[in-house]
Amino acid sequence: MPELEHKKAAESLVARLMEPCAHCETRHLSVCRAIEDPYIDQLASLVTSIDLTPRESMIAEGDSARHYFNITSGAVKVFKLLPDGRQQIIGFSLPGDFIGLAVKDAYGYSAEALVPSRVCRFDRNKLEGLLVRFPKMEHELRNQASDELAIAQDQMMLLGRKTAKERVASFLLQLSARAKRAGLSPNPIHLAMGRADIADFLGLTIETVSRTFTSLKKDGMIDLEPGNHVRLRVPRLQELSGDWY
Amino acid sequence: MPELEHKKAAESLVARLMEPCAHCETRHLSVCRAIEDPYIDQLASLVTSIDLTPRESMIAEGDSARHYFNITSGAVKVFKLLPDGRQQIIGFSLPGDFIGLAVKDAYGYSAEALVPSRVCRFDRNKLEGLLVRFPKMEHELRNQASDELAIAQDQMMLLGRKTAKERVASFLLQLSARAKRAGLSPNPIHLAMGRADIADFLGLTIETVSRTFTSLKKDGMIDLEPGNHVRLRVPRLQELSGDWY
C-alpha cells in the first residue's frame, strides 16, 4: 500500500474514533439526523460504540434502563419472555433503528444480536438532558415512537387475526420493504434470522413456519435460494397477506 | 331553583363553553397537563368538544389525519379491519387517553364510541405548531407514545404466545389496573365492552371468550355479577396470566 493511502486510512480511522457521529454512515437513517453538524459533537460526547457477536445480549428485560441504543450495522432481535420460557419477538432492529423508547425505569424487553453487529449506546440521562437544547431531536424521537407504534399495531392485527400463510406472506413483504428503504435488495431478500426467530415473531412454531414456506414454494409464491435468500412473487403475496393494497 | 343557584349554574356552563381546557376535569390525567394555567387558552383555542353516541364513528381508517383526539368521558374502541371484515381491536381508550399519535398522513385505524362519550378534537397542524412553543407538551406526547408502545408490546406477547385462559386473565387484570388509576373500582370491575369486542381485542372468538369466562368462574377465579361487573380473585389470576409478578 502506498504511504499516502496508508496515511489517509489511518486518519480516517482516527476520525471515526474521535468523532463517531460526524462520520457515522447511518446517521441519515436515524434520529441523529436531527442534530446539525456544528453541534454533532455534543451528541458524540455521550455515545459509546459497541460491537456485538451473534447471540450476544445487549439488553436484559428488567434491567434498569440507563441507556438508549442505535443500531449502526448488523441486525438485532428485541424480545420478551414469559416465566416458562415462551418467547415473543417484538421486532427485528436494523441499521438506523433506535431501541429504548418504550421504556420506564426498567427495560420491558431483552435484545440480542442476530449477526455481528455494531450499536451506539447513549447515556439515557445525558441524552434526555441534551433534548432540552435540541427540540428537533425530541420531535424526531416522538416521530420514531409514533412509527413504531403504527408498526406494532399492524403486528397486533397479524398476531390476532391472520392465518399462518398470511403471517408469513406479510412478514416477507415487510422484510422486502425494509430492505428497499435501507438500500438493499428488495427482491431476492436475505433472511438474517432462522426459522425459530421467525416463529417467535409470528406467533407460530418452527414447524409451522417451515411447512408454510414449502407450501408457498409449491404454490409458486416464493423460491428458496441458497444462503437464506428468498425470491418473492410480490403481487401474489400481497393478495395472500390479507392486507389492503 | 333559587335565582342565585340558577345564576351560578349558568355561569359555570358559560365557563365550560368558553374555557373548555381550563375547566377540564380530565386535564390532570392527560397530556394537556403539560400546559400551565396562564397559557391554557392557547390550547383551548384549537379544541372542539364532541359528543358521541354508542357505536358512533370518530375515526375511519384511511382518512387523512387532520385531528388528534383526547377522551374526556366514556370509552372508545380503536381497531383495524382486514378487507374481508376480520377485526382487531388495538386498544380501548378511556378518559385522559390521547388518540392519533400512531399516524402518518392517514389514520391507520378506526375508532368508535362504546358508550356515550365526549372527546376533545384538536386540529393537528395547529397543535403541532403549538408544540414548538411548548416543548413540555412535545415531551409529554413522546412519553405518551412510549407508554403506548410498551402496552402494545405486552399485547403482542399476549396475542402471539398466550393461551385463551391467560389472555382473559391478563385482560381482566389490565382493566382492573386501569380502573384503579382512573379512580374507579379496581375490584368488582365494570366491563364497558361486550364479548365480541373482548374477542376482537384478545384475538379469539366470542364463543371462546364466553367459555373462558365460565371456566374461570367454575375455577373460582372470578364472579360474574349483574350489570357486566366482574369480581376478581387477583392473586390467582396473576398466576394464571402467565406474566411476571
Add this chain to the structure above:
DNA sequence: CGACTTATTGAAGGTCTTCAACGCGTGTGG
C-alpha cells in the same frame, strides 16, 4: 469426515373455531 445445529417432513393430538341451538333480558306493537 463427523459432530452439531438447523430445517424439513410425517403422524397424532389439542386448542380454538365454526356452525348451530337455546336462554335471557329488553323493547315494541298488537
Add this chain to the structure above:
DNA sequence: CCACACGCGTTGAAGACCTTCAATAAGTCG
C-alpha cells in the same frame, strides 16, 4: 298485558388449523 322480535351471551358438537412429538435430511464448522 302479552306476544314476538331482536340483541347478546351461553352451551354443545363437529371440524380445522396449528402444535407437539418424533424421525429424517440438509447445512455448518471443527
